[in-house]
Amino acid sequence: MTLQELLQYGKNQLQEADILESEIDAWYLLEYIINIDRAHYLLNPNKKVEEEQRIHYMDCIRRRKIHIPLQYITGVQEFMGLPFHVNESVLIPRQDTEILVETVIPYVKDDMSVLDMCTGSGCILISLLHHLKEKTDMKIQGTGVDISNDALMTAKRNAEKLKADCQFIQSDLFDKVGEKYDIIVSNPPYIPTKVVEELMPEVKKFEPMIALDGDEDGLFFYKKIVSQSQYYLRGQGSLFFEIGHDQGDAVSMLMEQAGYFQIRVIKDLAGLDRVVCGKIE
Ligand code: GLN
Numbered sequence: 001m002t003l004q005e006l007l008q009y010g011k012n013q014l015q016e017a018d019i020l021e022s023e024i025d026a027w028y029l030l031e032y033i034i035n036i037d038r039a040h041y042l043l044n045p046n047k048k049v050e051e052e053q054r055i056h057y058m059d060c061i062r063r064r065k066i067h068i069p070l071q072y073i074t075g076v077q078e079f080m081g082l083p084f085h086v087n088e089s090v091l092i093p094r095q096d097t098e099i100l101v102e103t104v105i106p107y108v109k110d111d112m113s114v115l116d117m118c119t120g121s122g123c124i125l126i127s128l129l130h131h132l133k134e135k136t137d138m139k140i141q142g143t144g145v146d147i148s149n150d151a152l153m154t155a156k157r158n159a160e161k162l163k164a165d166c167q168f169i170q171s172d173l174f175d176k177v178g179e180k181y182d183i184i185v186s187n188p189p190y191i192p193t194k195v196v197e198e199l200m201p202e203v204k205k206f207e208p209m210i211a212l213d214g215d216e217d218g219l220f221f222y223k224k225i226v227s228q229s230q231y232y233l234r235g236q237g238s239l240f241f242e243i244g245h246d247q248g249d250a251v252s253m254l255m256e257q258a259g260y261f262q263i264r265v266i267k268d269l270a271g272l273d274r275v276v277c278g279k280i281e
Contacts, residue, residue, distance in 0.1 A: 001054050004045035006030065010061045017065040020200075025070050026061070032074045033057045067201040080127035084158050089150035091211040093123040097187055099274050100242045101128050103266055104185050107238055110138040115232065117173065117186035117225060119144030120211055122155030124185055126164040133164075142166035145177060148210065173221075174228045180237075184229050187242035188221035190214040219250055226254045233280050240277040248273035 001009075010026030019025060031037070033056050034049065049057075060073050071077040071092045077084050079093035080101055086092050101124055108114065108128070116125035125144045132138050144159075144166060146152050152168045159166055169176055191212050196204060203212070214220050222241065229239050239260065243251050248265040255263050260278035268274035 001049050002046045003030070003034065003036075003041055003049055006049050006054060006057055007041075010057065013061050013065055019064060019067070025064055028070060029057060029060045029064065029073065033060060068206055069202045072206060077121075079121075079123040080131065082127055082130060082162055084121050084123050084126075085154060085161065086121055087150075087154060088206060089148060089208060090121040090154045091207055093121055096268050096274055097124065097242055098127075099266065099268050100124060100185065100187060100240060101131070103275050103277060104128060104183065104240050105131060107183060107240075108132060108138065108140060109182075110136075111140075112138075112182040113141040113143070113179070114183045114185065115177070115181040116142070116144045117184060118188045118211070118221070119146045119155050119168065120151050120187075122158045122164075122166075122168075124187060125166055126155070126159050126162050128185075129164040129166055130162055143177075143179075143181070144168045145171050145173075147172050148208070151208075151211075173224055174232055177232055180232055180234045182234050182237050183240070184225075184233060184237070185240040186221075186225055188214065188225060190218045190221065190242075190244045190247060192216060192218035214244075217250075218244060218247065219254070222247070222251050222254055226251075226258045226260075230258060230280050235281065236279060238277060238279050240275065243273060243276050245272035245274070248276060251276045252278075 007030050011023050014022035014026055033053050063073050071086050072088055077086050077092050080098055084093055119125055122144050125142050129142045132140055144155050149170055152170055189212050191214055193213055196213055252263050255278045263278035265273050266275040
C-alpha cells in the first residue's frame with residue numbers, strides 16, 4: 001500500500017464513522033505513525049508503506065472510529081507551546097485554559113509559591129513554571145494537587161520531561177495540603193451533571209468523568225475550593241479559576257461572600273467569560 005492509499009483509507013473510514021474533522025485526523029495519525037511531514041508526503045505520495053506501519057495505522061484508525069480522542073491515541077497535546085503527555089487518566093488540556101495561565105503570569109513574583117488544585121496532566125503548573133523560568137530569573141515553588149494517583153503519575157512524567165521543578169501531592173482538595181501559598185490556581189471539574197450527558201462521545205466516553213463533572217449545578221468544586229482556599233493562602237494571596245462561560249457571576253459571588261476582593265472576570269478569545277480571580281486580605 002502507498003502513503004496516499006493509506007491516507008485515503010483513513011479518511012474514508014473516519015468519514016463513514018461520522019468523525020468530525022476526519023481528514024485532519026487521518027493525516028495526523030499518518031504523521032504520527034510514519035513520522036513524515038506534509039512536504040515529504042506531497043513529494044512521495046506513492047512511496048510504499050512498511051507492513052508494520054500499515055497495521056499500526058489501521059489500528060489507530062480503528063480506535064479513532066470508536067471516538068477515542070486523537071490525543072489519547074497519539075499520547076500528546078500541545079499546551080502553551082509545550083508537548084504534554086496525555087492518557088485516559090487526565091483531561092486533555094484545552095486551548096481555553098491558556099487564558100488562565102496567561103492571567104496568572106503577571107501576578108507571580110520572585111520567591112512566591114503556587115498551588116495548582118486539580119492539576120490533572122499538570123499542564124497549568126508546568127507551563128507556568130516553564131514560562132517563568134525561560135523569561136525571568138524568578139525562583140518559584142510549584143505544587144500540583146490531584147485526587148487521582150494515575151493523573152499525578154502523568155503530571156510527574158510531564159514535569160520531568162519538560163524540566164519543571166515542582167512537587168505533587170495526592171489529596172482530595174486541601175485534605176493533605178499542609179502549607180500556605182501565594183497563588184492558588186485551579187481548573188476544577190465544572191460541567192453540570194446533566195450537561196455531561198450532552199457532550200460529544202470523545203469527551204463523555206473517554207475523558208475522566210471525575211475531571212469533568214461539577215455536580216448538579218457545576219459549582220460543587222468552586223464552593224469547596226473558595227471556602228477552604230482562604231486558609232491556604234498567605235496574606236494578599238490570589239485565587240484564580242477557570243470557569244464555564246455562564247459561571248462568571250456565580251463564582252464571583254462565591255468569592256465575594258468568602259471575603260475576596262478585586263474580583264475580576266476575564267473573557268476568552270471567543271468573548272466568553274473564562275477566568276475569575278480575586279485577592280484575599
Ligand atoms: N488542570 C488540568 C487542566 O486544566 C485538569 C483539569 C481537570 O481535571 N478538571 O487541563
